Amino acid sequence: xxxxxxxxxxxxxxxxxxxxxxxxxxxxxxxxxxxxxxxxxxxxxxxxxxxxxxxxxxxxxxxxxxxxxxxxxxxxxxxxxxxxxxxxxxxxxxxxxxxxxxxxxxxxxxxxxxxxxxxxxxxxxxxxxxxxxxxxxxxxxxxxxxxxxxxxxxxxxxxxxxxxxxxxxxxxxxxxxxxxxxxxxxxxxxxxxxxxxxxxx
Numbered sequence: 152x153x154x155x156x157x158x159x160x161x162x163x164x165x166x167x168x169x170x171x172x173x174x175x176x177x178x179x180x181x182x183x184x185x186x187x188x189x190x191x192x193x194x195x196x197x198x199x200x201x202x203x204x205x206x207x208x209x210x211x212x213x214x215x216x217x218x219x220x221x222x223x224x225x226x227x228x229x230x231x232x233x234x235x236x237x238x239x240x241x242x243x244x245x246x247x248x249x250x251x252x253x254x255x256x257x258x259x260x261x262x263x264x265x266x267x268x269x270x271x272x273x274x275x276x277x278x279x280x281x282x283x284x285x286x287x288x289x290x291x292x293x294x295x296x297x298x299x300x301x302x303x304x305x306x307x308x309x310x311x312x313x314x315x316x317x318x319x320x321x322x323x324x325x326x327x328x329x330x331x332x333x334x335x336x337x338x339x340x341x342x343x344x345x346x347x348x349x350x351x352x
Contacts, residue, residue, distance in 0.1 A: 161211025246274030302330030
């Protein structure tokens with residue numbers, strides 16, 4: 152059952168990128184190219200450190216948590232999104248690079264590798280803060296479906312955990328609550344404005 156939950160959660164996280172990518176292509180969503188590029192970079196750090204920390208069947212959301220933002224970042228760049236990185240985005244990239252470095256030196260020791268994972272999560276929080284600010288100011292520029300699917304996928308991955316450690320729970324719990332927070336903000340805006348459901352996708 153843990154492997155099944157892991158595969159289902161990974162599939163949901165992967166599928167969440169499809170409607171989002173379509174809307175980016177249609178320019179109905181204008182993603183922050185720098186933010187998504189850094190998320191792809193941090194996604195790699197989270198994937199490497201999460202697996203080294205003892206993740207097994209529950210690693211699939213982290214796999215697509217790297218591949219999905221990578222695809223969206225590439226699509227955003229292809230569609231002409233360009234902007235200079237802000238200071239906090241540079242800090243975020245630094246933490247991601249630092250966590251990969253930690254993983255490289257600590258990867259053989261599961262107990263120590265968890266600290267690289269925590270560093271990568273801190274880096275992801277740095278990237279998440281401007282996203283929250285952006286959706287609070289401009290909820291019309293994003294849509295809730297992808298965020299809800301992403302958070303739901305990570306929520307399911309909790310049931311795929313077999314090694315019950317803080318390290319294994321930290322990533323899915325953080326991803327679930329952060330993604331659901333964004334989805335809730337975007338959904339409340341649409342409910343208040345009476346926006347049709349097709350505009351939620």
